[in-house]
Amino acid sequence: RPVMMNAFELISTSQGLNLGTLFEK
């Protein structure tokens, strides 16, 4: 149920915050 989502949890899934991508060859 989307209304129960924590907004910050939602935000933290952004691809722009996934710095692990920098380490991909």
Place this chain on the structure above:
Amino acid sequence: MGCLFTKHIKQIPGYEEPTVLAGETSFTVSEVEALYELFKKLSSSIIVDGLIHKEEFQLALFKNSNTRNLFADRIFDLFDVKRNGVIEFGEFVRSLSVFHPNTAISEKIEFAFRLYDLRHTGFIEREELKEMVLALLKESDLCLSDDVVETIVDKTFSEADLNGDGKIDREEWKEFVARNPSLLKNMTLPYLKDITIAFPSFVLYSEVEDSD
């Protein structure tokens, strides 16, 4: 002392000695040297000047130099400590250190707060949170009605804004994260512990033995 290789890299603008950076961060000297391999790759992907430009950062994150993203912009701005529009090697290492598994949780909490304080007011405001939720939805091609977005933001604020003044201050953020530790999961990159395995080539040239 020093080999030709070392003399060459010292000429790059913003380059700092690995021993200095290792002393100030969670990285060992070998890890800083390995990070230099990654930095060289990122900083020469479009403009070969030893600096990471916004387009190069976007290319590394999204495989597309034109992909704009609110959160990537915020990360770039925080990494660009001198605020001159590029990320230098020292800035890169110091900022990435926040994401090291061994870095104190308090540093991660502070970095995340600054990340979400879009307008640098010292607070995470309701409008900023809504803007970030909308940006995430757009990025993910998710469509939620404005009512649902408002409800998500309201609910989060009702839990985080303890004094009810309509904005989240640093103390409230710390308490909120303590109750929701998963919010910090993207502030730790396990890769950083294995960076010398991921980017080993520099290690062959390493002048300094790590003591730990």
